[in-house]
Amino acid sequence: MSKKLLKKERNPSILILDFGSQYSELIARRIREADVYSLVVSNFTSIKDIQDINPKGIILSGGPNSVYEDNAPKCDSKIFDLGIPVLGICYGMQLMVKELGGEVTPAIKKAEYGRAPINIDCESDLLSNVLDKSIMWMSHGDSIKKLPEGFVQISHTENTLHAAISNKEKRLFGVQFHPEVIHSVFGMTVIKNFVYSISNCKADWTTETFLEETIPRIKQQVGDKKVLLALSGGVDSSTLAFLLNRAIGKQLTCMFIDQGFMRKGEPEFLMEFFDKKFHIKVEYINARERFINKLNGITDPEEKRKIIGREFIRVFEEESNRLGPFQYLAQGTLYPDVIESAGTNLDPKTGERIAVKIKSHHNVGGLPKDLQFKLVEPLRKLFKDEVRKVGGVLGLPDEIIKRHPFPGPGLAIRILGEVSNEKLNCLRDADWIVRDEIKKSGLYNDIWQAFAVLLPVKTVGVMGDKRTYAWPIVLRCVSSEDGMTADWSRIPYETLERISNRIVNEVEQVNRVVFDITSKPPGTIEWE
Numbered sequence: 001m002s003k004k005l006l007k008k009e010r011n012p013s014i015l016i017l018d019f020g021s022q023y024s025e026l027i028a029r030r031i032r033e034a035d036v037y038s039l040v041v042s043n044f045t046s047i048k049d050i051q052d053i054n055p056k057g058i059i060l061s062g063g064p065n066s067v068y069e070d071n072a073p074k075c076d077s078k079i080f081d082l083g084i085p086v087l088g089i090c091y092g093m094q095l096m097v098k099e100l101g102g103e104v105t106p107a108i109k110k111a112e113y114g115r116a117p118i119n120i121d122c123e124s125d126l127l128s129n130v131l132d133k134s135i136m137w138m139s140h141g142d143s144i145k146k147l148p149e150g151f152v153q154i155s156h157t158e159n160t161l162h163a164a165i166s167n168k169e170k171r172l173f174g175v176q177f178h179p180e181v182i183h184s185v186f187g188m189t190v191i192k193n194f195v196y197s198i199s200n201c202k203a204d205w206t207t208e209t210f211l212e213e214t215i216p217r218i219k220q221q222v223g224d225k226k227v228l229l230a231l232s233g234g235v236d237s238s239t240l241a242f243l244l245n246r247a248i249g250k251q252l253t254c255m256f257i258d259q260g261f262m263r264k265g266e267p268e269f270l271m272e273f274f275d276k277k278f279h280i281k282v283e284y285i286n287a288r289e290r291f292i293n294k295l296n297g298i299t300d301p302e303e304k305r306k307i308i309g310r311e312f313i314r315v316f317e318e319e320s321n322r323l324g325p326f327q328y329l330a331q332g333t334l335y336p337d338v339i340e341s342a343g344t345n346l347d348p349k350t351g352e353r354i355a356v357k358i359k360s361h362h363n364v365g366g367l368p369k370d371l372q373f374k375l376v377e378p379l380r381k382l383f384k385d386e387v388r389k390v391g392g393v394l395g396l397p398d399e400i401i402k403r404h405p406f407p408g409p410g411l412a413i414r415i416l417g418e419v420s421n422e423k424l425n426c427l428r429d430a431d432w433i434v435r436d437e438i439k440k441s442g443l444y445n446d447i448w449q450a451f452a453v454l455l456p457v458k459t460v461g462v463m464g465d466k467r468t469y470a471w472p473i474v475l476r477c478v479s480s481e482d483g484m485t486a487d488w489s490r491i492p493y494e495t496l497e498r499i500s501n502r503i504v505n506e507v508e509q510v511n512r513v514v515f516d517i518t519s520k521p522p523g524t525i526e527w528e
């Protein structure tokens with residue numbers, strides 16, 4: 001069989017070589033905020049591959065190592081002779097200095113962490129329009145002792161002589177500070193100087209250009225074959241449904257598996273919205289009984305998740321056989337998932353990715369061997385905020401685009417201990433009040449997640465003249481950038497009061513509301 005060559009994907013204008021920095025992804029995001037397409041690649045990427053990609057500029061990221069450590073990560077030093085502008089950030093700058101014949105040593109005075117005002121020493125392309133004494137974010141132990149030939153110092157701080165360096169002729173630059181971090185006041189100016197004036201990139205990475213390039217690619221990949229999409233109602237799968245509907249219309253079938261752990265009104269909303277309003281074919285699978293029966297007597301959180309995951313795969317398998325056959329499975333994989341997961345499975349014939357797992361937390365056992373789909377993953381190069389923009393342009397309402405994350409196992413992991421229909425109904429009502437009040441108070445879009453948790457213990461209360469014995473509800477509200485770390489949200493007392501009053505008055509089996517004031521770490525966002 002001949003290899004089906006997919007239309008070539010766009011090459012990144014800026015390539016970021018990753019030396020293990022926690023900020024590599026952030027650098028890529030900042031550059032994309034300037035409407036320039038950038039990708040993160042391994043520091044091992046060969047010169048040949050870099051030449052094939054032919055980026056307009058290269059950034060060497062920071063990293064946790066010292067350049068003199070035995071196993072310090074390196075890149076091919078021919079990178080500095082390609083004639084492509086290079087910006088080294090922190091470790092990236094130190095590596096460049098060392099490779100080009102300069103010297104790096106442990107900081108002369110002391111390591112520098114946090115905010116530091118930088119002094120501009122002379123005019124340069126890199127620091128053009130950056131205000132003297134403006135604050136930049138530092139995080140380093142090593143410093144440059146001797147610059148390589150051809151370089152000049154263009155900025156210093158109190159503790160760091162070489163806060164920024166330049167070799168104008170060769171278009172090689174370095175900064176000791178982190179321009180990508182939000183606390184670096186003129187950080188974005190530095191990034192824009194590098195991508196626009198130094199690397200000559202055009203601002204051509206926009207939602208519109210993404211759609212113009214992606215829709216024909218999807219059509220070409222899928223041809224006349226059928227595609228299945230497991231719709232959850234979250235931003236990613238919803239945007240994907242709209243995108244695929246635009247690209248391949250009736251060849252798309254969405255499957256919505258209702259495991260019974262959704263929020264109040266959610267299944268109805270989804271069917272109404274996708275199927276009725278936008279005429280996107282959605283197969284509604286009512287699997288409530290199956291799931292709740294499987295959880296009978298189960299109290300261990302991990303076991304619950306495993307059972308739900310396994311059952312999801314089973315239902316998915318049965319239903320896709322019934323509705324199919326489908327040749328393709330569409331997944332809302334995003335760029336951070338791709339950066340993190342190196343070992344992907346490629347179809348040896350076509351080079352397309354093959355699904356061995358259903359994305360995210362449903363992926364307990366993986367898909368059975370005889371149920372292997374080829375993947376359609378058109379959001380694979382996008383960050384979450386870019387997906388939201390694509391969704392918006394395709395016509396998704398804020399109600400979906402701005403919704404809080406919701407875990408795959410749903411309310412089942414927000415009822416501690418054994419799950420029952422009675423508890424589910426109770427939690428659904430409490431959760432609805434939480435969201436309603438958070439929205440009314442105007443806080444919804446500033447909060448990462450706001451939800452209710454039901455504790456399987458009963459506490460004493462008094463209502464009217466009667467003593468009550470009922471469940472407490474925990475209110476969990478957190479702010480976060482990515483769900484990896486989080487802080488509890490400082491909700492105004494008035495909002496807390498309204499939520500508490502309404503839950504205790506309107507939800508029958510509840511007589512007490514408590515507020516979780518734990519950050520992550522040490523707590524997790526969910527309770528199970």
Ligand code: XMP
Nearest residue numbers: 360361405406407408409483520524525526
């Ligand atoms: P934790 O509780 O680990 O949650 O702090 C971090 C983020 O992940 C979400 N989460 C899940 N999402 N399936 C999902 O799809 C899951 O099993 C799951 N567990 C946690 C959680 O809501 C938060 O946004």
